[in-house]
Amino acid sequence: MMPEKIAKIAQIREKLIQYPKVEISTFRTPIEYLGNVSRELGIKVRVKREDLSGPAYGGHYSRALEYVFGEAMKNGHDGIVHGGPSHSNQNRLIAAICAKYGLKCHLVLRRKLPVDRHDVGNLFLDQLMGADIKWVTAEMGPELDREKETRYQELVREDRENPYLFRRERVAFLSCLGMLDMFLDTYQQLDEIDFMPSSIYLTGCGPTHSGILLGTRLVDPTIEVVGVRPLHWNAQEIVSGEVNTAARNLGEDIFVSHDEVVNPPEYVGEDYGVPTQKGNEAIRYFAEREALIFDPVYTGKMAACFLDHAYDGRIPKGSRTLIIHSGGTPLTLLYSDTIYQSLGMRLDPPDIL
Numbered sequence: 001m002m003p004e005k006i007a008k009i010a011q012i013r014e015k016l017i018q019y020p021k022v023e024i025s026t027f028r029t030p031i032e033y034l035g036n037v038s039r040e041l042g043i044k045v046r047v048k049r050e051d052l053s054g055p056a057y058g059g060h061y062s063r064a065l066e067y068v069f070g071e072a073m074k075n076g077h078d079g080i081v082h083g084g085p086s087h088s089n090q091n092r093l094i095a096a097i098c099a100k101y102g103l104k105c106h107l108v109l110r111r112k113l114p115v116d117r118h119d120v121g122n123l124f125l126d127q128l129m130g131a132d133i134k135w136v137t138a139e140m141g142p143e144l145d146r147e148k149e150t151r152y153q154e155l156v157r158e159d160r161e162n163p164y165l166f167r168r169e170r171v172a173f174l175s176c177l178g179m180l181d182m183f184l185d186t187y188q189q190l191d192e193i194d195f196m197p198s199s200i201y202l203t204g205c206g207p208t209h210s211g212i213l214l215g216t217r218l219v220d221p222t223i224e225v226v227g228v229r230p231l232h233w234n235a236q237e238i239v240s241g242e243v244n245t246a247a248r249n250l251g252e253d254i255f256v257s258h259d260e261v262v263n264p265p266e267y268v269g270e271d272y273g274v275p276t277q278k279g280n281e282a283i284r285y286f287a288e289r290e291a292l293i294f295d296p297v298y299t300g301k302m303a304a305c306f307l308d309h310a311y312d313g314r315i316p317k318g319s320r321t322l323i324i325h326s327g328g329t330p331l332t333l334l335y336s337d338t339i340y341q342s343l344g345m346r347l348d349p350p351d352i353l
């Protein structure tokens with residue numbers, strides 16, 4: 001690696017030290033070469049296997065949460081209040097980290113389920129790991145934020161607990177630092193295996209995209225970052241806002257305007273949490289060729305975008321691409337019925353059984 005890049009990484013790490021952090025993912029996840037896909041597409045493709053991180057079926061959010069839990073624990077909180085959709089991977093990881101560190105986990109979950117099942121997936125795991133769940137009908141966004149605030153106030157008023165409430169902007173900032181930290185590790189790992197990509201594909205419209213975009217802008221702006229949003233939010237404004245806030249707080253002189261953020265809207269489909277045909281076909285594509293399992297809510301939609309870009313020539317032949325597998329393993333099982341149906345797979349066992 002060029003000496004100025006080594007110096008820049010060291011300088012950013014020095015700045016990150018001022019933020020307390022707890023170690024959640026204790027090992028480095030592999031960056032796997034996808035030989036079959038690479039040969040077929042004429043592009044060199046590797047995947048960062050954050051789905052293999054810990055705990056409780058892992059996922060990249062364990063890195064994002066290191067700084068959030070760092071702040072909560074340094075300030076002496078004894079629990080967490082957060083929420084979201086019942087299929088949330090982030091909530092499953094929050095429940096897992098709370099279990100490991102002996103914190104109480106309060107989740108405010110919205111009732112409008114994307115699939116009508118409670119028996120498998122993240123909701124089952126949340127409960128297994130001891131999360132306390134309150135059901136609400138609020139929509140994602142400010143409505144749900146108000147419900148979380150109400151739950152927090154209840155707990156504080158009863159004077160039973162001193163929980164840390166996940167406030168949107170603060171948590172987005174700390175999660176962005178976590179993803180920046182993950183990017184720095186990944187960049188060093190890519191250097192060691194001599195695989196500098198010209199593009200990185202990921203799914204997200206928050207800290208996943210902003211942390212990695214901030215990292216590339218600071219360390220190696222030649223890498224293009226393509227995020228694929230899982231929901232109909234204004235990803236370009238959210239991501240550029242988070243990059244600029246984090247850069248300002250770290251004293252870094254960069255600015256990203258929203259039209260510089262690449263995050264196509266068309267892969268969401270009907271709604272957040274609703275699988276698309278294209279996404280499901282992309283899941284099968286990678287499963288059959290690489291035994292790499294994506295999910296229909298997040299990574300499958302990103303895989304559909306990646307394949308479009310590979311086929312239409314947006315990703316040049318012979319170039320190198322890194323895909324971030326951000327996890328979500330329990331969702332593939334939660335949605336198995338809809339995947340079976342959309343791919344025309346046989347559901348029932350053969351008569352002989």
Ligand SMILES: Cc1ncc(COP(=O)(O)O)c(C=O)c1O
Nearest residue numbers: 089204205206207208326327328
């Ligand atoms: C597997 C997976 N990938 C990506 C994301 C995107 O995260 P964000 O948009 O918050 O950066 C999530 C969010 O929960 C996720 O669960």
